Amino acid sequence: AFSDSDETKAVMEFFSTGESVKGWLQAGGALSPHLDAQLDWYGDDVERGIAQLVQEATAFRFDGSDLMPGEVGAGSFWKGMTDWVSGSADLDTALQEIDASWPSNN
Known part of the structure; x- marks a missing residue:
């Protein structure tokens, strides 16, 4: 952000929520890193299943x-x-x- 105004802080706060990616999830082709992203927001069963695995993971690994x-x-x-x-x-x-x-x- 280029400003510490209340409006900028509000936008940044919004982007830290699952709600901010709801449209992307519904459109398909995206996974949310937000634990508060609801599984029923995902557009198909495959992405919903992958998201559930990610949300329930106890470890995260890089390759x-x-x-x-x-x-x-x-x-x-x-x-x-x-x-x-x-x-x-x-x-x-x-x-x-x-x-x-x-x-x-x-």
Whole structure:
């Protein structure tokens, strides 16, 4: 926020609630980090089930891609691994493309 006005504080407070993401959840394709987001706000059973697992979790873990530079972890690593799992790329090719995408390798 660029201001500490009461209005800015009210908006920030709202964004800290599940209610702030209700429309996204109803539209589909999103999961809320808010424990007060109601499961019936989710648009389908699959997302509702995933959200329930997240809300009931007792631990939260990151995978290796979270520690990678963004263009790798959310880019080439994601693409390479999904290509490999789906069978559209062999493992050696996927790994070579991931290695080549690291910022220090360009």
